[in-house]
Amino acid sequence: MTIGVSKLLARPLAGLIIAAGALFVVGHMSAASAATNQIKGVNWADTRDNYNTGWVIPDGLAADMSYSRVYSIANADVQAFKNNLGANTVRLPINPPSVSESWWDSYKATIDASLDNGMNVIICAWTEKNTVGTITDMTAWNSMWTKVVGAYGSNGKVYFQPLNEPFGYSASQWISVASGWLSKFSSVPRGRVIIGGTGYDDNVTAVGASSALSGTLLSQHYYATWNPSFTRESQWVADLNNRFGGYQSRTVVTEFGGPMTTGINYLANHDNGEYQSYFAAVTDTARSDSMGTVVWAGLKTGDNYSVEYHSGSTLKNNNSSAVTQLRWGWGY
Known part of the structure; x- marks a missing residue:
């Protein structure tokens, strides 16, 4: 397994350059022949949570905003995700009301602004409640996806996740x-479809083994x-590998995170602390196995897992050590 950031920081600085809170390793790094590490992402979430019976509205936006207003806010936030974190991907929620009703005309600006900034976009469908783990209206679900795929299916930087958890x-x-x-x-293309693992996206072995789903990417959540x-x-790594079941080259960890506002x-404490060892395991494994990750949450006011917080018209980091470890997992 790749040595974690804290272990490297404890070593002599020969061969390392540490600047602006980021760690850069001088030397050649080989790339895997198949990988998902093109995904370096953040979840931009609704402050009420993405499980919603009405429109899903990411943090900082409002239902009465025009397309141009949403675009302006999204443009600033996406640039902050890039500049503050080094992210290149935004995972955005949808549900049938958000797409079939008038909000979609404005909401598309979040996708468009992300794409205009060179970002990948993962469009993911949520159910209406966190107690509902099935599609309750298949007709509405198919209509939603028909509209979304019609708008963005030909864009190679857009990924589609049919259902979350x-x-x-x-x-x-x-x-x-x-x-x-x-x-x-x-x-x-199947390489732009992300199929959720079983349960709460908590295990990808069954979907990975299915010939019916061959060629797709897979979604793993981990908390x-x-x-x-x-x-x-080492405990977390062993558990993660059991959940991956050998399908690391197809898997994106689309949700993982920890407290960002508690100091x-x-x-530190990668072998003597719950959240520290967990966060290190995900990021170290992602780096060593060339896997993409999408942190929960990039932005979600009121959630102490939120990596970013609002500061005027821009965003700032809640926890610099988490950002350094996150960027390590992304290969920086």
């Missing part, structure tokens, strides 16, 4: 639903609260 389905049921999406929207007794990085030093 399909925990209401068995593995076979979810594979059937996901393969149905692939058939209906066969014009979208420290799932194993609160773990305090050593945790994420560069």
